[in-house]
Amino acid sequence: MSRMGALCVRSPWLVAVVAIGCVGAPGASQAPVSTQPSSVPVPSIDATPTPIPSGPLRLIGCRDGQHCKVAPGSYFTGPAGFFPGLEITIPANWFLTEQDSGELSLHPNDHPGDALLLWKDVRVVATTRRSGPANEIVQEVARTPEAFVEWFTTSSDFTVIEDPTATTIAGTSGTFLAVEVSKSADYGDPGCPSNPRCADFVTDPAHWGPNFFAVGGDEAVRLYVATIRYGDFDHLFVVAWDTPSAAELQAFEGQVGDILDTIRLPAAFIKN
Secondary structure, eight states: OBOOGGGOBOBOOOOOOOOOOOOOOOOSSOOOOOOSOOOSOOOOOOOOOOOOOOSOEEOOOBOTTOOEEOOSEEEEOOTTSSSTTOEEEEOSSEEEEEEETTEEEEEETTOTTOEEEEEESOEEBOSSTTTSSTTOBOTTSOSSHHHHHHHHHHOTTEEEEEEEEEEEETTEEEEEEEEEEOTTOOOOOTTSTTTTSEEEEEEOTTTOTTOBEEEETTOEEEEEEEEEEETTEEEEEEEEEEESSHHHHHHHHHHHHHHHTTOBOOSSOOOO
16 A cells, blocks of 8 residues: 555555486406396485465465565465454455555555455544544444444545445455545645545554555545454454545456455454
8 A cells, every 4th residue: 555645544546306326336357247237226206296285375464565476375364464364365466565463455466556455443533634633533433333334424525326235244244335535525634635535534543553544536445344243342344445436446346256255254353
């Protein structure tokens, strides 16, 4: 992901050959050299192929903003990765721009401006500088799917382009909707390239520090929000599709569908 000016925004605006020598022992006479096979044992080459590990492999780490190549395959996230133990299958020709405790971010090589983002336990922030300081959590919006849906469907800084719909991802029942920045949004900070048509979405208070996710201009975002329970605690699981326009959002849906079908959430919640 790239960052927008001084705003500290997490947004895409953006076979070895072995030669064996034979040594003969000197004879006591001049008898002809025997043509019979030597009885000296000859080392053999083990042609058994090295076993290929079965099951998912640990997904590489990737710091925010890097371009990290990843081979197609099935993976799980390690102790320092996003949502440790999460499983996902990544197709060919995709790359990472983040894979750490705060986010998993995937992009197709042919459309690097499109992003599939996985978050957990994020909170809504003030949408513009006219509604509050940068990265200010809106405390009255609870960390629940219902509260998120109400926020994004009632805020004047967003336009709903896909109505909320119940669906299931990774075995969780949740809701998805799609929004873009409204034409009436007034961001109030020239640090946004599309000012005044910009809006901030969420932050992860445990991992993102001063950073937050925001979009501007014609960017469109589809959000999937669901509650997952581990023991006595509920956590918010969020998937975001982010594209430069609403039209591209529809096209991107076809690419991410197969990936979403492979996501498996961890059996236990590990805080990292």
